[in-house]
Amino acid sequence: MANLTFDEVTKKFRDGNSEIVAVEELSMEINDGEFLVIVGPSGCGKTTSLRMVAGLETITEGDLRIEGRSIKGRSPQERNAAMVFQSYALYPHMSVRENMSFGLKQSTDLSSDEIRKRVDEIGDVLDIPELLDRKPDDLSGGQQQRVALGRAIVRDPDVFLMDEPLSNLDAKLRADMRTELQRLQEELGVTTIYVTHDQTEAMTMSDRIAIMNNGKLQQIGTPMECYYEPNNIFVGGFIGEPSMNFINCSRDAQTLSTDDFDYEISESTAMELESATNIVLGIRPEDVVVVPEPTEPNDIAVEVDVVEPFGKENNLYLIPRDRESNEAVIGTVNGRTRVESGDTVGMRFPEEHIHLFDGNSGVALRHPVAEQEELTPFVG
């Protein structure tokens, strides 16, 4: 158990004569017992960051500290970190018990009796005592996943490192394992870094999310913060499914204009934008209000292009009428709402729900204001 500090960590790879920066000046603090999920698209540097903690990649610049003690240049066994690999990386010639004992044998002085006892304990925790004498090839994907977890847990490490551990499971099992992993992590209280490209995993499992893109940290915060107060366009678009709608606008005082419509904002909102004129308006699909026909000044007449029914809700692809381009705004309505493609409806962006970003830098200028107030306490 330990806290972990990334201090301006940079990783560069050589590719022939050119240099590729995989991670750029990454600074963040992971608290003792925290479940941090690093999320981002492929090649964003999330796995490289994890591998630097494991000791599988060297650190080009900056420092990594566990409990204030630098681990830069130290061998993996000195770091006391255990890793779960995407492919599980179970040793096929060893039984499950041998797989789980291997790390203990290599990095501790425990006697074989103690090792046996510990493996049995963890086998019980993970509910796999009957698998201990089998070979990995005889196990199902889900069972292999548990063994891979067990191999990490049995080491009683300071830090758990997980590299997309659920991506090889089918959807149903993945959802189950998500819950179980969360429960386990809470029980064990081990600081965990979990890398994934799946924003659902990031949202549901983490204490905090770190979102990376192009080797740079975009935002680190609780799932709620990242969802409701994204730092920039990238975070806004990456977190949330279906993703946030973005509309490019030019601003003149209190008017945001696009090719298709004008949108008036209040004076207080306009104040927050300061002098920015190139604005991106962001709104989440569930915040788009669909009305039978435009009635208010900011309402926009749209045509329903496609209806995606999900049962409890429908995603509507809305295209402003009389328009050439096909760029649709996605709006989510209740699943029982009767809408068909080709219908003409009104689309409304309630001002309290809109995000406004600087069109040049992508930085958020204004977050929605309503959410905090709307949160109703669950327990009276």
Next chain:
Amino acid sequence: MSAINKIKSTLENGSSPEEHSKEGRIRSYLRSDFIRSMPFWLPPTLLMGLFVYGGIFWNFVISLTDFSGVVRPEYALSNFDFEMYTRMLGDPSFHAAARNTILLLVVFTLLCLLVGLLLAILVDNLLKWQSILRTVFLLPFALSFVVTGVFWQWMYNPEIGTINTMFNLLGLDALALNWLGNPSLRLGAVMFALIWQYGGYAMIIYLASLRTIPQEHYEAAKVDGAGFFVTYWKVIIPQLSSASVSIAVVIMVFSLKAFAWLYTVFGSNPGPAADILGVMMYRVAFSANQWAYGAAIGSVLFVGTVMIVTPYLYYQYKRGEL
């Protein structure tokens, strides 16, 4: 006549149902895959049967006679006995050849596996020159025994050979020995040359096998705290067992066929220090005209080969790879 017409005519002729079904059976038999595929598998089967398995059988029959090349062997049951086999038991030159054959089988194979494995790990860990070194080490395998035999004769030449010249240059005159002339060094020198030729083969198979082990296994072992040697010893090498078995079988079969190399270097009589059953069989049969005895040695060699190959085939069969 089409099948329908045939049936019609049979019905019209009022033949009994028994005859009808008999004809139908023959017809369906003629149409079966077994018969229809015959033109494809029968000729090679017959050729193989006659010239390979027939040859083996004939060889065995000859080994039961006293045939020594002067008069034709008498193929009569009353004439058959196991005299040639009992003769082996008391023949010191057979003992020497059998001992060398087994030494070659075991020691040469193990050394080849070891050298191949070390080379494979070395090449696998190199960042540059991989493909060049692969070719360099594999090249001797592509040469025929006759070529490498002549080549090593020169290498081992006590006066002008490369090896002794090198030792002399390094001031290690004591090591400049008569490698092929000295009976106590001869088998070792033969094995060294054969390892030079077959180590590359073992390396290539090991290398291919190493490539199938995911990088994550090395990394998992590293995170588990294992160093370079422990990682290879405990995690990687055990995963090469199936490659080791196939390499061992091939090398063992080749070591039984080392005849060509030895014959090139020593002629038909390498002396008891380096004699093997293959060379002895040739010498006894073709130089000494003791055909029956030669055939008996051949039969023993054949049984030896079968004993090596059968467990391998069974192993492959059990793994479902056959």
